[in-house]
Amino acid sequence: MTADSRTTVHGGAAELVLMWGGFPLVGAGAGWLLAAGAGWVADLPWAPLQGLFETLSRLPEPHVTVGATAVGAVAGLVLAGVGTAERLTVTVDRERAALRCDGRRQEVPRRDVRVVLLDGRDLVLLDADGGELARERSDLDADRLRSAFRAHGWPWSDEDPYRGAFRLWVPDLPGLPAGADPLLRARARAVERNRHGDARELRRELGRLGVVVRDEERRQYWRLTARAVRPDADQPPMVETDPR
Structure with missing residues (x-):
């Protein structure tokens, strides 16, 4: 391997074909089924959104089927675009x-x-x-x-060497640096509301205080870094590592 060589890892062309070909097809199919089954669903007394299905069932054909199929395909294209942008x-x-x-x-x-x-x-x-x-x-x-x-000689570890240092966050938990608890409260709300951009920014702010956060089933776990200012001695010990 030469000194200036590099390796790129991505999802590949197959993933793009699946998203840009499959998502619009699935969306179009869902739209067609919605239009085709609107009358049947409208007759079910327990079905939700009955007003929507009743309106669809009254629209003339083939306009409603063509329109629903087109809307579904466009929705699939939008999802494909979002998925492409979010690929790492x-x-x-x-x-x-x-x-x-x-x-x-x-x-x-x-x-x-x-x-x-x-x-x-x-x-x-x-x-x-x-x-x-x-x-x-x-x-x-x-x-x-x-x-x-x-x-390329990077120190890869198959498990988190600091895993044992994480603690479940609850409001007003002692041991956090000053200002960390309000940030964790705000981040918990952002995670609950799927505001991923806000959650990312709040993670960065916590990192500046020496607090590392990981999420597990919408619950936040935290640990301190070696450079964090510790308010007391009752802290999980940092784990010394020798990654290979």
């Missing part, structure tokens, strides 16, 4: 890793990274203090990611 692409060489997702590009120098890992579906890069340099949701193949980083 990872490019790795000996000096840096570039992560591109949802119109954002982040480069992380190799010298700053202590360990690389997959936390569930998240690709995570940690520094020497246990802080997160990057965290991106990933549907990429774990073996391909592992091989790409290891091929």
